[in-house]
Amino acid sequence: MTCTVRIPTPLRHLAGGRDAVEVADGTVADVLDHLDRECDGIHDRIRDDGGSVRRFVNVFVDGDDIRTLEGLSTVVREGAVVSIVPAIAGGAPDWRACLEELKSTVPQVTVAEVRSMRERGEDFVLIDVREAEENRRGRIPGGQHISRGFLEMKIEEAVPDHGAKIVVHCAGGVRSLLAAQSLRRLGYADVSSMAGGFEQWQRDGLPVEVPAGLDEADMDRYQRHISIPEVGVQGQVKLLESRVLLIGAGGLGCPAGYYLAAAGVGTIGIVDGDVVDLTNLQRQILHTADRVGMAKTESARRTLVALNPGIEVVPIHQRLTSANVGEIFDGWDLVVDGSDNFPTRYLVNDACVKFGIPCVHGSVYRFEGQVTVFKTPEGPCYRCLYPEPPPPGMAPSCADAGVLGVLPGVIGLLEAVEAVKLILGLGDTLVGRLLQYDALRAEFRELRIRRDPNCAYCAEGVEFPGFIDYEHFCASSHSTVSV
Amino acid sequence: MTLVVPKAMARSMKAHGCEGYPEEVCGVLLGRIRRPRGMTVRELVAVHRAGNLAQDRSSDRYLLDPVDYLNAEDEARNLGLEVIGVYHTHPDHPCAPSETDRQQAEQIWGELESWSYVIMEVTADGVSSWRSWVLRGGRFSEEEIQS
Numbered sequence: 001m002t003c004t005v006r007i008p009t010p011l012r013h014l015a016g017g018r019d020a021v022e023v024a025d026g027t028v029a030d031v032l033d034h035l036d037r038e039c040d041g042i043h044d045r046i047r048d049d050g051g052s053v054r055r056f057v058n059v060f061v062d063g064d065d066i067r068t069l070e071g072l073s074t075v076v077r078e079g080a081v082v083s084i085v086p087a088i089a090g091g092a093p094d095w096r097a098c099l100e101e102l103k104s105t106v107p108q109v110t111v112a113e114v115r116s117m118r119e120r121g122e123d124f125v126l127i128d129v130r131e132a133e134e135n136r137r138g139r140i141p142g143g144q145h146i147s148r149g150f151l152e153m154k155i156e157e158a159v160p161d162h163g164a165k166i167v168v169h170c171a172g173g174v175r176s177l178l179a180a181q182s183l184r185r186l187g188y189a190d191v192s193s194m195a196g197g198f199e200q201w202q203r204d205g206l207p208v209e210v211p212a213g214l215d216e217a218d219m220d221r222y223q224r225h226i227s228i229p230e231v232g233v234q235g236q237v238k239l240l241e242s243r244v245l246l247i248g249a250g251g252l253g254c255p256a257g258y259y260l261a262a263a264g265v266g267t268i269g270i271v272d273g274d275v276v277d278l279t280n281l282q283r284q285i286l287h288t289a290d291r292v293g294m295a296k297t298e299s300a301r302r303t304l305v306a307l308n309p310g311i312e313v314v315p316i317h318q319r320l321t322s323a324n325v326g327e328i329f330d331g332w333d334l335v336v337d338g339s340d341n342f343p344t345r346y347l348v349n350d351a352c353v354k355f356g357i358p359c360v361h362g363s364v365y366r367f368e369g370q371v372t373v374f375k376t377p378e379g380p381c382y383r384c385l386y387p388e389p390p391p392p393g394m395a396p397s398c399a400d401a402g403v404l405g406v407l408p409g410v411i412g413l414l415e416a417v418e419a420v421k422l423i424l425g426l427g428d429t430l431v432g433r434l435l436q437y438d439a440l441r442a443e444f445r446e447l448r449i450r451r452d453p454n455c456a457y458c459a460e461g462v463e464f465p466g467f468i469d470y471e472h473f474c475a476s477s478h479s480t481v482s483v
Numbered sequence: 484m485t486l487v488v489p490k491a492m493a494r495s496m497k498a499h500g501c502e503g504y505p506e507e508v509c510g511v512l513l514g515r516i517r518r519p520r521g522m523t524v525r526e527l528v529a530v531h532r533a534g535n536l537a538q539d540r541s542s543d544r545y546l547l548d549p550v551d552y553l554n555a556e557d558e559a560r561n562l563g564l565e566v567i568g569v570y571h572t573h574p575d576h577p578c579a580p581s582e583t584d585r586q587q588a589e590q591i592w593g594e595l596e597s598w599s600y601v602i603m604e605v606t607a608d609g610v611s612s613w614r615s616w617v618l619r620g621g622r623f624s625e626e627e628i629q630s
């Protein structure tokens with residue numbers, strides 16, 4: 001007569017991978033003894049030397065904890081199920097206690113003390129242990145920056161003298177406590193932490209510099225930018241601090257995103273609700289054959305961070321709708337529209353007008369493409385040009401129309417160039433100009449486009465009419481210009 | 484080591500973390516394990532919420548209800564999956580494993596390689612970050628989350 005012992009996942013390797021073992025019945029103690037004979041090594045995981053069930057293990061008989069029954073003497077009837085359950089537990093660090101202890105062991109100095117040490121001309125090293133990103137946004141003049149994560153590795157080089165007086169600071173005074181402690185452990189005798197950190201320094205109205213600085217690796221990576229006087233370190237910092245939202249990781253979004261990532265646009269968001277399809281690979285160069293079926297946003301993210309791990313890519317695997325556009329468009333400096341359908345195009349336009357975000361617009365069709373920048377109020381919006389979508393049937397669907405695979409590369413990269421110019425404030429952008437490219441004739445044409453003073457969305461003094469039902473507005477939801 | 488987390492599962496876990504705030508919450512992760520080229524890839528398929536029995540200190544401790552664990556194992560078996568890990572939140576604390584987390588995990592795994600331990604940092608504003616960890620030889624190391 002037997003019962004079943006269920007083995008939890010963490011112990012299955014001791015039961016030959018089985019999730020349950022049949023053993024002779026009896027008391028729980030008997031059953032566990034039988035189990036020990038079946039499964040080498042399982043005894044120690046369940047019971048201590050005295051044979052009691054370990055504190056970190058629960059044993060259940062048919063759903064009841066044996067601690068609520070008669071413990072190891074509980075009788076297990078034929079056919080019953082004995083379950084072994086590990087205690088899965090843990091907790092957050094007892095951070096407060098830890099912090100209090102640090103405060104009592106690491107000397108702290110106030111911002112005012114650091115300031116007067118400077119005024120007295122005292123010899124000390126001020127080290128900023130915040131992340132590079134935080135340092136880029138503003139720092140104490142004359143300090144050295146070593147990110148907390150590199151502190152132990154780089155301190156010897158930065159401060160060879162273990163007797164030197166060192167003050168470390170972070171943003172709020174906590175990370176610097178940890179940093180100071182680890183420097184003391186490395187043998188630095190005179191290390192203190194600046195209480196309140198950079199935030200306190202700013203609150204006290206003390207001088208702050210916004211560095212035009214890049215770290216060494218960035219200086220190398222972007223060297224060809226930095227050597228252009230119109231870009232320089234300042235321009236590169238602007239790019240790194242910029243946030244560009246790509247609409248679509250398709251034919252236009254892929255080449256645009258690839259070069260924007262390479263150029264060091266620091267944060268790239270990608271909105272796309274589709275997955276990679278084999279027919280995409282003829283032109284959508286961020287995706288690969290082994291990613292068919294994967295979300296396009298994730299596929300794009302992988303390719304972009306592989307090219308430039310220093311940037312942040314924010315995948316937004318959603319179809320853009322009137323309902324989510326407000327949330328998705330929040331916080332971006334610039335939109336690069338690579339959408340492939342009219343409803344999305346109008347929605348992107350209306351949202352850019354509403355939120356005051358410049359929109360770099362591109363589209364392609366068979367052998368032709370066009371690109372412009374919609375930036376109100378300096379220039380027109382999409383609706384100034386096309387108040388209404390073409391009648392259904394006039395715009396062939398993606399599959400019908402087709403597109404020369406290389407063409408979106410040309411148009412997508414023209415969009416990327418405009419995006420970089422807008423970020424850097426360089427040159428003449430395509431605001432008010434529509435640039436058309438005819439691949440068969442190898443010709444570029446330029447059309448002037450003007451604001452419509454009666455535009456329902458961007459005309460002066462007009463109240464934003466609200467987001468509408470774009471699918472309905474565009475009548476045929478599949479009216480698509482192929483991308 | 485990689486943990487593949489579909490968006491819906493990430494949302495589900497994060498929603499649980501937010502609903503429970505400021506208490507710690509926990510749950511069980513069900514899925515599949517693949518071992519391409521000697522790597523371990525755990526693919527999350529379902530999230531099974533569990534009760535926290537550490538009632539007296541639920542703001543900074545969790546003890547996953549063993550009955551919920553058993554139910555999760557049942558569910559896994561019915562779905563042809565296995566338990567691939569557990570998750571818990573750190574209310575107002577970074578999502579790195581605490582010493583308590585390490586000790587408790589070591590009780591289960593000893594020197595063996597563990598399942599995934601997903602930890603979410605949750606604040607009043609929501610889940611601010613989340614990471615996944617694997618215990619090996621008694622030490623936690625981070626694994627990649629593909630989401």
Ligand SMILES: [Zn+2]
Nearest residue numbers: 090091092584
């Ligand atoms: Zn924890």
Ligand SMILES: [Zn+2]
Nearest residue numbers: 381384455458
């Ligand atoms: Zn307009």
